[in-house]
Amino acid sequence: MNDIDLLLLYAARDEAAIEETAAVYGDSLFRFALRMLHNAEDAEECVNDTYRKAWDTIPETMPQNLRAYLFQVCRFEAFGKLDKQHAAKRSAELVELNEELATCLPHTSVEDMLDQKEWGEALRKFLENLPKEQRMIFMRRYWFGESISEIAKRYRIGESRVKTSLHRARNKLRHYLEKEGLT
Amino acid sequence: MSNTALLESMNAMPMAWIEECENDVLPKKPNVWKVGAAAAACACVAMGALFACGAFQRQPTVVTPENSIGTFMSASLARGPYPGEMWYSIWLGSDINNRKSTDNLVYCVEIIFSTEQEHINMNREKTKAECERLAALGYELYIEEKDWIGYWGEPKHYTTVGGFLSVEQMEALREVSQYGCYIDFAMSSFEEYTRVEP
Numbered sequence: 001m002n003d004i005d006l007l008l009l010y011a012a013r014d015e016a017a018i019e020e021t022a023a024v025y026g027d028s029l030f031r032f033a034l035r036m037l038h039n040a041e042d043a044e045e046c047v048n049d050t051y052r053k054a055w056d057t058i059p060e061t062m063p064q065n066l067r068a069y070l071f072q073v074c075r076f077e078a079f080g081k082l083d084k085q086h087a088a089k090r091s092a093e094l095v096e097l098n099e100e101l102a103t104c105l106p107h108t109s110v111e112d113m114l115d116q117k118e119w120g121e122a123l124r125k126f127l128e129n130l131p132k133e134q135r136m137i138f139m140r141r142y143w144f145g146e147s148i149s150e151i152a153k154r155y156r157i158g159e160s161r162v163k164t165s166l167h168r169a170r171n172k173l174r175h176y177l178e179k180e181g182l183t
Numbered sequence: 184m185s186n187t188a189l190l191e192s193m194n195a196m197p198m199a200w201i202e203e204c205e206n207d208v209l210p211k212k213p214n215v216w217k218v219g220a221a222a223a224a225c226a227c228v229a230m231g232a233l234f235a236c237g238a239f240q241r242q243p244t245v246v247t248p249e250n251s252i253g254t255f256m257s258a259s260l261a262r263g264p265y266p267g268e269m270w271y272s273i274w275l276g277s278d279i280n281n282r283k284s285t286d287n288l289v290y291c292v293e294i295i296f297s298t299e300q301e302h303i304n305m306n307r308e309k310t311k312a313e314c315e316r317l318a319a320l321g322y323e324l325y326i327e328e329k330d331w332i333g334y335w336g337e338p339k340h341y342t343t344v345g346g347f348l349s350v351e352q353m354e355a356l357r358e359v360s361q362y363g364c365y366i367d368f369a370m371s372s373f374e375e376y377t378r379v380e381p
Contacts, residue, residue: 068201072194079191094187101189120192127200133209139200143193155209 003066010058017058018051025067029074035145036078036094046081050074075143094145101142104174126176130169137165313360320359322352 001020009017029050033043050073063069082094127135140151141162148166152159314324 063198065198065202067205068198071201072196072198076194079187079194082187082191094190098187098189117192119189120195123193124196127196132203135200136204136209139196139204142190143196143201144204145190157209 006066007058007062010055011062018055021051021054021066021070022047025070029070032071032144033074033078036075037081038093042081046074046077049077053077071144097142097145101170104170104177122177122180123173126173130172134165134169137162138169141166317359 001024006017006020006024009020026047029047030043033046033050034040037043037046050070053073053076054070057073061069127138130138137151137155140146140154141148146154148159148162151162155162318324
């Protein structure tokens with residue numbers, strides 16, 4: 001079943017939409033959630049929440065790309081779950097990723113930094129001007145939370161190229177934030 | 184801020200970027216070597232075209248054809264003289280009959296008729312006659328049969344007159360010449376010319 005058929009089911013308020021979505025995107029959403037939550041049960045729950053959210057929002061929100069929309073919802077849900085857990089239980093890998101990204105900021109304490117909204121907006125503006133290749137690698141790393149080797153394998157490039165690309169992107173981001181007076 | 188706050192704030196990234204990440208291949212960047220090679224090839228073609236057009240041919244610097252059918256225009260077009268024309272081309276450092284001009288007081292002179300083969304054949308007798316006439320006036324001149332490669336690589340053979348002239352003889356050449364005078368000084372190298380009004 002393709003995205004248009006699925007969206008038609010959502011629009012018709014046919015509950016088969018959820019089953020069909022699970023059949024098409026269930027596996028990849030589960031893997032995505034598991035990467036962030038590191039717990040199969042939590043990941044399963046996160047994916048179910050994603051379906052529910054999709055059911056609630058479509059067709060009011062009619063996504064042009066259902067797959068991308070589901071991933072966005074799933075990511076949002078996963079972070080929501082992380083917030084509910086105790087800080088120590090959070091995925092060490094995600095914390096590590098966050099710290100990697102925080103190297104762009106000169107402040108030692110994250111509390112001193114911008115609020116999330118400001119940061120998100122600054123990041124969006126920065127990524128807008130990044131070359132497509134660099135942005136894709138950046139998004140794979142910090143949005144999808146993929147490892148260096150996963151990104152290299154996906155795009156059939158060397159790990160060193162991925163590392164170099166990320167390193168340069170972070171440097172550019174640091175300069176951008178300094179230039180904009182956001183740090 | 185939580186210790187995943189920076190990642191969390193990326194939730195609101197545009198959908199288009201998430202979509203573009205779904206591609207299995209990265210956008211192709213231009214191959215620097217290929218671009219360089221293409222540019223070099225284009226440059227070679229351009230240079231070749233310019234060369235074929237005669238842009239790098241020696242251009243005459245001084246033409247004083249007062250009594251010549253040939254004009255400055257004909258010389259500047261870098262063609263050989265037309266039938267009936269004769270050019271006198273004087274070069275420093277030229278090698279004629281195994282002799283070279285060695286200083287500014289002695290010049291080599293070439294008397295060249297048209298380099299078109301049919302004109303060459305037609306003008307061979309004229310060349311010889313002019314050489315004999317100038318020799319009688321005290322000019323040291325030699326008939327030369329030359330092989331030459333045309334612009335398009337075609338082999339040519341033509342008859343010229345080469346010789347050595349003093350400054351006075353050179354200056355008098357346009358007066359005594361039956362055909363006019365095309366004087367072309369190459370002072371040191373192929374690229375450097377000095378304009379001299381004889």
